[in-house]
Amino acid sequence: MAVMSYIDAVTLALKEEMARDENVFVLGEDVGVRGGVFRATAGLIEEYGEHRVIDTPLTESAIAGVGIGAALYGMRPVVEMQFADFILPAVNQIISEAAKIRYRSNNDWSVPMTIRAPYGGGVHGALYHSQSIEAIFSNVPGLKVVMPSTPYDVKGLLKASIRDNDPVLFLEHKRAYRLIKGEVPEDDYTLPIGKADTKRDGDDVTVITYGLAVHFALQAAEKLEREGISTHILDLRTVYPLDQKAIIEAASKTGKVLLVTEDNKEGSIIGEVSAIIAENCLFDLDAPIRRLAGPDIPAMPYSPPMEKFFMINPEKIEHAIRELAEF
Amino acid sequence: MAVMSYIDAVTLALKEEMARDENVFVLGEDVGVRGGVFRATAGLIEEYGEHRVIDTPLTESAIAGVGIGAALYGMRPVVEMQFADFILPAVNQIISEAAKIRYRSNNDWSVPMTIRAPYGGGVHGALYHSQSIEAIFSNVPGLKVVMPSTPYDVKGLLKASIRDNDPVLFLEHKRAYRLIKGEVPEDDYTLPIGKADTKRDGDDVTVITYGLAVHFALQAAEKLEREGISTHILDLRTVYPLDQKAIIEAASKTGKVLLVTEDNKEGSIIGEVSAIIAENCLFDLDAPIRRLAGPDIPAMPYSPPMEKFFMINPEKIEHAIRELAEF
Amino acid sequence: MAKNRHQKLGLSDEAVLEMYETMLLARKIDERMWLLNRAGKIPFVISCQGQEAAQVGAAFALDRDKDYIAPYYRDMGMVLAFGMTAKDLMLSGFAKAEDPNSGGRQMPGHFGQKKNRIMTQSSPVTTQVAHAVGAALAGRMKGDNITCLTTFGEGSSNQGDFHESANFAGVHKLPVIFMCENNKYAISVPVSKQLACEKVSDRAIGYGMFGKTVDGNDPLAVFEAVNEAVERGRKGEGPSLIETVSYRLTPHSSDDDDRAYRSREEVEEAKKKDGVLTFAAYLKEVGLLDDEKEKELNKKIADIINEATDYAESAPYAEPESALKYVYEE
Amino acid sequence: MAKNRHQKLGLSDEAVLEMYETMLLARKIDERMWLLNRAGKIPFVISCQGQEAAQVGAAFALDRDKDYIAPYYRDMGMVLAFGMTAKDLMLSGFAKAEDPNSGGRQMPGHFGQKKNRIMTQSSPVTTQVAHAVGAALAGRMKGDNITCLTTFGEGSSNQGDFHESANFAGVHKLPVIFMCENNKYAISVPVSKQLACEKVSDRAIGYGMFGKTVDGNDPLAVFEAVNEAVERGRKGEGPSLIETVSYRLTPHSSDDDDRAYRSREEVEEAKKKDGVLTFAAYLKEVGLLDDEKEKELNKKIADIINEATDYAESAPYAEPESALKYVYEE
Ligand SMILES: Cc1ncc(C[n+]2csc(CCOP(=O)(O)OP(=O)(O)O)c2C)c(N)n1
Numbered sequence A, B: 001m002a003v004m005s006y007i008d009a010v011t012l013a014l015k016e017e018m019a020r021d022e023n024v025f026v027l028g029e030d031v032g033v034r035g036g037v038f039r040a041t042a043g044l045i046e047e048y049g050e051h052r053v054i055d056t057p058l059t060e061s062a063i064a065g066v067g068i069g070a071a072l073y074g075m076r077p078v079v080e081m082q083f084a085d086f087i088l089p090a091v092n093q094i095i096s097e098a099a100k101i102r103y104r105s106n107n108d109w110s111v112p113m114t115i116r117a118p119y120g121g122g123v124h125g126a127l128y129h130s131q132s133i134e135a136i137f138s139n140v141p142g143l144k145v146v147m148p149s150t151p152y153d154v155k156g157l158l159k160a161s162i163r164d165n166d167p168v169l170f171l172e173h174k175r176a177y178r179l180i181k182g183e184v185p186e187d188d189y190t191l192p193i194g195k196a197d198t199k200r201d202g203d204d205v206t207v208i209t210y211g212l213a214v215h216f217a218l219q220a221a222e223k224l225e226r227e228g229i230s231t232h233i234l235d236l237r238t239v240y241p242l243d244q245k246a247i248i249e250a251a252s253k254t255g256k257v258l259l260v261t262e263d264n265k266e267g268s269i270i271g272e273v274s275a276i277i278a279e280n281c282l283f284d285l286d287a288p289i290r291r292l293a294g295p296d297i298p299a300m301p302y303s304p305p306m307e308k309f310f311m312i313n314p315e316k317i318e319h320a321i322r323e324l325a326e327f
Numbered sequence C, D: 001m002a003k004n005r006h007q008k009l010g011l012s013d014e015a016v017l018e019m020y021e022t023m024l025l026a027r028k029i030d031e032r033m034w035l036l037n038r039a040g041k042i043p044f045v046i047s048c049q050g051q052e053a054a055q056v057g058a059a060f061a062l063d064r065d066k067d068y069i070a071p072y073y074r075d076m077g078m079v080l081a082f083g084m085t086a087k088d089l090m091l092s093g094f095a096k097a098e099d100p101n102s103g104g105r106q107m108p109g110h111f112g113q114k115k116n117r118i119m120t121q122s123s124p125v126t127t128q129v130a131h132a133v134g135a136a137l138a139g140r141m142k143g144d145n146i147t148c149l150t151t152f153g154e155g156s157s158n159q160g161d162f163h164e165s166a167n168f169a170g171v172h173k174l175p176v177i178f179m180c181e182n183n184k185y186a187i188s189v190p191v192s193k194q195l196a197c198e199k200v201s202d203r204a205i206g207y208g209m210f211g212k213t214v215d216g217n218d219p220l221a222v223f224e225a226v227n228e229a230v231e232r233g234r235k236g237e238g239p240s241l242i243e244t245v246s247y248r249l250t251p252h253s254s255d256d257d258d259r260a261y262r263s264r265e266e267v268e269e270a271k272k273k274d275g276v277l278t279f280a281a282y283l284k285e286v287g288l289l290d291d292e293k294e295k296e297l298n299k300k301i302a303d304i305i306n307e308a309t310d311y312a313e314s315a316p317y318a319e320p321e322s323a324l325k326y327v328y329e330e
């Protein structure tokens, strides 16, 4: 098994899927000659040519819409949105079209399309290069929203997304791209979309989170272990539709739940996680369901002190777990 | 006090605000000569002329964007989206621009704009003329989302929205337009944005909801009263940002909470309501927090049996309240 | 006898008669739908009336066994030409389970049928334009020599999706035909308040594509323009923008009342140029149609529509719980 | 001596010298920012280099005490001409509390300053184009006789918002100037993969507006075209689309490496036409500038930039908790 970075796992999955199935192709802004502004598609145009690695005009709605049309025709487009923040002009194509096509055509047509987009903060990206945008898409039946935290999950879930016969929004944390490294098997594996994953077993407090915050939670848990506090960590991996069973089990296990997201608090997807718990295993709880999230301000500012103030980090999580443990 | 329909309260509020402040103007598709496809702007062009009641080209993103530009200049535009479903092409202008302008300019610029849109189902509108779209906008700091249930609230809240110095998304339930009638004072009053309202006092079960479902809940409550079940009904009125204090009080009061929305269940705004309760008054609860919502399918179908299957109605609410009461 | 125009275009007598029959069938189904709506039997109608000539003329210029269409809600003439039947359309009008477009899930006018390469449509206007471009791109990648034609109203030609899609097709020189059915109104808004250009086809040059405006009441003129566009596409010369100018003869939909915003005189004036009438006159002039044949044709169409209506009316709705199906692959 | 072109345009000697000074100031601030970035002192730069001539030429054609601009991230030359200072720009580069654009909340290049009628910008491209149209509409409603100019790149001219906004302005005959600064690239994507039209101004006819393509390295040519557009707008003849063609002399931003997608020869070739150089040459030819004066000017500008840099570097950041302010009116 090779150790690789989160972004290299993206590239590897794309390469392997393009080799496996000639219907898979990539389109987006700067994905070709430039290999993507983060270099996630580096090397693809050299390997597969510009008819399968398409530099598009600067038009997100058309990128999504053209992808949909190609998918309707039988291809498996993998669309890149350069930054998740810039997916917003494509919302109509994604929500009104991609997500509703199977349903509205009574199963006659389908859209096997993957939309990749780098999201998340902590990269001096300011208001429009730092946002978490999953909540906008996490009330859209017909769509799946995948947000992996490790290189291993990236490879397995991106391959699964590309092979899925429905549209998948695949969100990659841009701070994780080079920060997070991990072992990735060489073989061709997929991981199930819609399944959460226990990233650490513990008894005192359950943390449910996703994306980069999984790593912050793991760091906090390690530290707390030395104090005798045992933390259970569930990584949602797919944030829509949620893995209700795994959430209920993880919450019931310790009876003390901390939900963590990097998104603004109100209306984030952890509200739904909380509601699932409150609906299904309320009497297993020994403490209020605690949420740790970004403040309710438009997005994180550029200036370093303000950005830091916004971001989730291991210390904030550690503090919240300790409070819950002591509750 | 005159008894009038929900839609007439919309028209009245628009008329009065246009008379009060010459900076208020209306723009949208068919709002002028046609008076709106629902006739919400009927009579305005005759009274205020086509420079203040503007029939725009069929371009939602430009309608929102031009409204923003006019607001930056010092006007108070009231934008109509013909159907809430068709607001999606304007999401970028609303979320990236209107909602973030005060913040990103460090209070230098502001966007006093109201966006009105008819939403909701039960009108044979099928997938694209029936949707609840509030969840998309209920994770957007800088924006306010108002969803009144009665003609009285419509008038007071629409006037407050137009006078607000920040962007407000004002969602009108299209089935309520002519179905719901109520008393509306003749005088010039406003109601506070961000405040929920108790629509009925009760002791056994708390229902928290908004929009048309408030009326369904009231009907159910009346029926249940005869069985000796006393229902407390809180109308959220503003769904973003939520009135946390009122939610906590209402939930604590009975200890049994039913949350109702017409939206798809997963990711709807009642998930956030549940999370607020689970975070703040968990130990006041005597039953799991129950949610009643539309199924997680793209939107309600056209065929009457399937539409009915989707829609919330008094019977479904009654059933859920009774179950909770008996818990 | 008048000048025979269709032979010069390579259209046989049978072909133009079939064109006329398709136009007339569309018109008559549409008229029946209004009756059913006014009788309270179907909740909604949105009409093709006034645009059948453009729709059918265009469809006949395509390879109807191979090419793809991404039509819009008025294109009943076009989908009939592409293989949808009166029964299919009536099933959709009545929202019955057997409706091939959506199983009764969508309103009528939201066409889609994979077996006939009619791409599925939604209500938000102009989204389909991008799908046509994507299908053309995919067709080229797969080495299929196909053309995609997509239609939309003149109001919809102002949506961002039109611009982005046209530009994409222009850059990639894709065989897409963008056909704008200009019927002078977008609900109540006249074209003068929608567009500041003289012709919608003036926009073609901005995408480096071929553009042409033709009389949308004349199926032969539309056939000719679309035919030229098809050939350009096949030769690798890229997309075209064709504008067909006619008039919306009905209110916007069964929910609209057009008396609020346009005069009866204007509508009556437009009816004189109605393509269904003028094309019948042409066929008579060139000796392909006479009163007798016309009567027979009307009878045949009435029978088809009656049968379709009866069938659809008595067909079952989908089960309520079936609303839960097909959100994702099953 | 060479032909004096500026007098014919109604520009005084002082005016063209001020234009040059503004261009040079922009260039030098930009160069300093790269140095600061490479020294690890500021995290990000996005450049005006190669577009100063167009920006300043356009600004000088406006009424800088009355008109509104909705610029894009490269428009340092334009905002300087509209009253923003070197200090303001450096405060933004260092993300300090006093930055008038955003108080350090936004990246540099996201201009906005109400007192100078510079409308606030975001990162998603082309949204500002609609705001300019809205401001022009509002200006007319209030009876103010103003012009709004908005800028964007040639890649951004493909966004739906450009099309919808241009159409809106065309229909309402609003005094808006849409100025496309065509610098041949959108990050790595060359114009040939962005657009299929020959000139961006070919799109004007589709909105019934005046269109013109000019040399973006020549501030006088840009001044002339924008001036004509301003006059049209004031006379009620509606909006204009002006394309200024030049070249992006730097990588897209400090995060980019342009060697991956364009040759050094191409860049060197373009540098020969650099407007800052060619305009200096013109001023020398007409006797308004000589080596001595140029040296003085450079000295003056260096002093301004040094002072601005020192000030900004030592200025305080906003308090962390101040991030919570101004979400809504307070
Ligand atoms: C995005 C969007 N906005 C608004 C509507 C509501 N609407 C339906 S049809 C229509 C007018 C369309 O006019 P045009 O494009 O000229 O087509 P026509 O109906 O005249 O054939 C409008 C505004 C819609 N369906 N989609």
Ligand SMILES: Cc1ncc(C[n+]2csc(CCOP(=O)(O)OP(=O)(O)O)c2C)c(N)n1
Pocket: A029, A058, A060, A082, A086, A089, D074, D123, D124, D125, D152, D153, D154, D155, D156, D157, D183, D185, D186, D187, D248, D252
């Ligand atoms: C909606 C949106 N999509 C993508 C981006 C990322 N992006 C920033 S600048 C740029 C290229 C812009 O090119 P052009 O419009 O030609 O302007 P230039 O930078 O060349 O001046 C891209 C793709 C963005 N800012 N906004």
Ligand SMILES: [Mg+2]
Pocket: C153, C154, C155, C181, C182, C183, C184, C185, C186, C187
């Ligand atoms: Mg029309």
Ligand SMILES: [Mg+2]
Pocket: D153, D154, D155, D181, D182, D183, D184, D185, D186, D187
């Ligand atoms: Mg460019």
